[in-house]
Amino acid sequence: MELTITNLSKQFKDKTAVDDVSLSLTPGIWGLLGANGAGKTTLMRMIAGILKPTRGNIFYDGKDILTMGEEYRNLFGFLPQDFGFFQDFTVKDYLEYVAALKDVPAKETGNKIDSLLHTLTLTDVKNKKIIKLSGGMKRRVGIAQAMLNDPEILIMDEPTAGLDPGERVRFRNLISEFSHGRIVLISTHIVSDIEYIATQNAIMKAGKILNAGTTDQLVKQADGKVWTCVVPAEKMTMYEMQLRIINQRSEGSNRVAVRYLSDEAKTSDSVMVTPRLEDLYLWLFPQEEISERGR
Structure with missing residues (x-):
């Protein structure tokens, strides 16, 4: 068939x-x-x-x-x-x-x-x-x-x-x-x-x-393009302007775990992680990031 x-x-x-x-x-x-x-x-x-x-x-x-x-x-x-x-x-x-x-x-x-x-x-x-x-x-x-x-x-x-x-x-x-x-x-x-x-x-x-x-x-295709880091909550507005953030989660103690897309690390503590299909999708279709981030 x-x-x-x-x-x-x-x-x-x-x-x-x-x-x-x-x-x-x-x-x-x-x-x-x-x-x-x-x-x-x-x-x-x-x-x-x-x-x-x-x-x-x-x-x-x-x-x-x-x-x-x-x-x-x-x-x-x-x-x-x-x-x-x-x-x-x-x-x-x-x-x-x-x-x-x-x-x-x-x-x-x-x-x-x-x-x-x-x-x-x-x-x-x-x-x-x-x-x-x-x-x-x-x-x-x-x-x-x-x-x-x-x-x-x-x-x-x-x-x-x-x-x-x-x-x-x-x-x-x-x-x-x-x-x-x-x-x-x-x-x-x-x-x-x-x-x-x-x-x-x-x-x-x-x-x-x-x-x-x-x-x-x-x-x-998204290998080497997905990163995580933890940033101070009070600086999230700045990081949202600087990073292509695809997910964020409160870690308590006024800290936020961030997953973002980039060709290279954007913070000193960033760790490269294994990409998922959603990561590849958002890499290829950046205009979809806002709607996908809320799902």
Whole structure:
């Protein structure tokens, strides 16, 4: 099983959203990392067959997906970033409707829906109208519809948006179990959501794939760029101006432990530390530091 993306580009008037992307997706969980505007959503919509590429092709086991039609749709699950519900449907009615659209056998529909409702902790609201649900619950309904047909390829764009920390943990566990023998591609700018479950990651910036590989392979790019030190609390304002701080923690006694990014040590007591995927992400996308620091 392989999804092969070859020299894929998408042009919108004077903007190139995806620029000559080539990538081979094999079974397992793939993280697609990039800042907002990197081209992730456009790439995923082309993989989903919703957008037609300006140039390039996408093949599933050697077949162009644009020629596969219903065969491709039946093995595909998709959660877009902005998911439109039929708001007056109840959760259960909506999932039954989606199951019919996806040609899920009628005799299997009830059990599949009940299982997903239980797994995503939606059983208690199955008879509520979607319009009355919280944002996190609506997102979980979106996850359920994407998985209804046991897709061989599951594409999810910012799936944890609106989920609380406990829901995000349950989502990660669910996707880890589901991914065996399947291709799962998760687009996110919340690195912690995929750092420990992704088999491979692809980093996207300005429409291009900068690099792809395992987390261990990718974080080597940030070797020698991540440091920690402890500074007086009263001088934090000065250090915030001088350092690219990505995390800080009070140590008591008016001292603050700081983790920062730099090509070289910026204080005499700085210690080089092993980088994480989040460190690499913030090194590549410095404009994301403020939002990530608050997560």
